[in-house]
Amino acid sequence: MLYFLLAVLFTVALYLIMRSYPKYQVNSFHAVVFNYYSCVLTGLVLTPDLKAFGEIQWNSQGTVLTLALGTLFVVAFMSIGMTAQKVSVTAASLAGNMSLVIPVLFGLFIFKNTNKEFTVLNYTGLVIALVALALGVMQTKAKSTAFAHDQPLEVSVLSYAWLLPVFTFLASGTNNTLINYLTMQYYRPEQTTLFMIIACSGAILIGTLLLLYKIFFGSEKLLLRSVVGGLILGVPNFLSLYFLLQALGSFGNSAAFVFPIYNILSMLVSSLAAWILYKEKLNNLNRLGLALAVVAIILISYQELGF
Template sequence: MLYLLLSILCTASLIFIFKLYERYGVHTFQAIVVNYVVCVLVGLMFPGGNDVLQPEIFTRTWAYFAMALGIIFIVNFYLIAITAQKVGVTVASVAAKISLVIPVLFSLLVLKTTVKDYTWLNYAGMAAALVAIILSSIRPQAKEGGAKVSVVLAVVLPLIIFLNSGIADSLINYTNQYHLQPHEASQFTMLTFATSAVVGLLAYVYQSIRTKASFRRRSILAGVILGIPNYLSIFFLILALAYFNNDGAFFYPINNIGIILAGAGGAVILFKEKLTPLNILGLVLAVLALVLVSYQEIIANLF
């Protein structure tokens, strides 16, 4: 349970940090690139972290899954940052974690770690997840630089995050089930973040050449502050998932409900984010959707 709690706290803190970037004028993409370099440096301090520097790492069956995950991570990370800054912390956390519908279905239909018959409540939960994203995203008077936030930022962007996050969680679950041993968690996390760092650095070099943009020194400190909890969020996620016997259908609802509630609570308390009645309804619906999708597993494990 300790790993579960640490995973929730580390993940929720990432969205808060993104919001602070906006407040202190941090260049988000530069900080994200630095963040992944920091993740690699943090990983080197864990047992087995140095193994990722050896060519033999690519003989592991999970290596290419880690690299694919690294690409998904940096793309989705940037999208979550923009959503938190332009739309809101609550919708960013809801969009990223209501995506649990995807890994749960993957766990049930592909991994078959849990066997159950679908009921109308499960399907209602899946439908409620999509509605929750839309309701929590609505910001009628939201403004950025004097202009109303566009429909793309307010609705379509959270939906893209929903899909990317679901695919990433499913990939972690699959790799953990068939290819990864518990003692390899730090190596897997290390290679994932190393891939994100390389992709980010290449993208930054291309962007710098094209736009002649200069690097901001504050991006280094901002990247360090983000990188440490970012690495630990995945490391603790893998350990917590293993603790729950890789039962993603049970683990992800509990984990993601915690992150959504922590994100919403932090948005209101730390950033004075105002939630409309529709936003609150979307938040409640998000939690309800997670419960409905996996209520059989939750009941079986808790009772």
């Protein structure tokens, strides 16, 4: 249970750290790039046998695809940060956690690797998840201080800001789907940490190239606070996955049980923490969306939860 709670806490820390970037004038993209340097270092510290890296065939199809996945890592992480900053931590958490719909659908209809028969309740849960996402990002009015450093952007049906959590939903879901596919096709279960380090290395390559381009051709300045902000972010980023994997092991690798509970707790704790630290308030639509998100996850996995 300790691993479980640590996974949730480090996941929530991701959203809160990125939410704080505008206040300290941290460039989100710069921070995301250096976050992956910190991820790799954290992964190396936690890797029991570094000799495994000597066995990597860098020109193999699996390794090349994993490095390419790093590009999507950067895109997905940037979208999470922008959603947390411009909309709310709750919206970012909701979009990220509800994105489980995408790998579930791919596993069911494309990969055909689901280990259970989906029922009407399961499909109902998938539909409710999409409704929950829509309700979770809606706001009833706009603020004139929408772009202030310490204020989230209010999202109305008529604004375009709702595209941020939708993009986060799609990017995170695609990211998780590709992670599932690549680990299933090219890696053994005990090589998950190795897989993540290779993928983060790919994120470093693409992110650093883009960053250098922005600095030398876009007149952007790299500030120390952005570097430090990224290095700090990378530790909970990697540890959230590390402890989630540890939790899976302690619960007999029952992903269908662990992930729904993990998603529910992450959403609820994120909302509570954002309310306490950043005074983020939920309107009635947001509260309904959050409640429906819990219902959706339960319906999607009610067989594994023992209901």
